[in-house]
Amino acid sequence: MEGKINDLTFEKKVKVALLLEVRKVIEEVGGNIQFAFTKNSTDLIGELVWKKLIVAGSDLEAFAKHAKRTTANPEDVKLLARRNPILKAYISELADEIKSKKEPRKSKNKKEKELPVQQKMETDPGPSSDINEEGANSPVFRADSPIYLSD
Template sequence: MSNVQKTKHSIYNTARKLSKEVAADLKVEFHQDVLDIIAELVYKKLVLYGGDLDAFQKHAKRSTITADDVKLLVRRSETLKTVVESKMNLLSSLKPAEAPTAVKRKRK
């Protein structure tokens, strides 16, 4: 089994498990076909997000996806934007204070 297949399988299983937990909280039951459709939608959305993040990183001429790329990805969803910003603030508060760096002058 390839890494892509393993990842897809893991995403499907996790999406089904979370869907069952939500269904239990709502006191409803999802048919197995519905769980499969939800899992497929989650997988396709994650693939789309991955492509978008890759495009943002390449556009910025970077080899690494940054938190700013994620913020750009979720810019249209106020709920997700709030979650991402709060997580970024939490992470930045956990980092040790960095020493100020010297400002480089641009050559003309």
């Protein structure tokens, strides 16, 4: 069996890994809702996920290329989810969380000076009212999120 795996192309190895993960998720979800899936239905779902990822990857590549970039960014992902308002809202929220966790870049303008800490505290409006009930330190992936897969 080891020889068979080594003979596979990188794409085939990724596909096999994806199909195995899809099977695990289906078994977990099926167990939670007390519903059984046949091996054929599991394989079909895995194939559907694979094809959907291929199309999504091509779309992301096209969006980035259209914007004269070589790397897809969160705006491209939002554009990919544009036809699903709930998913788009979730992705936008997730992108904002990730963006807010990054450190701000240092200014290239030497004339701008860093405010003393006391002045920063006085000018900082504090946490905004749009933070969810879990607070600013909530995990990025939650079990109730629409795209939760598994650990």
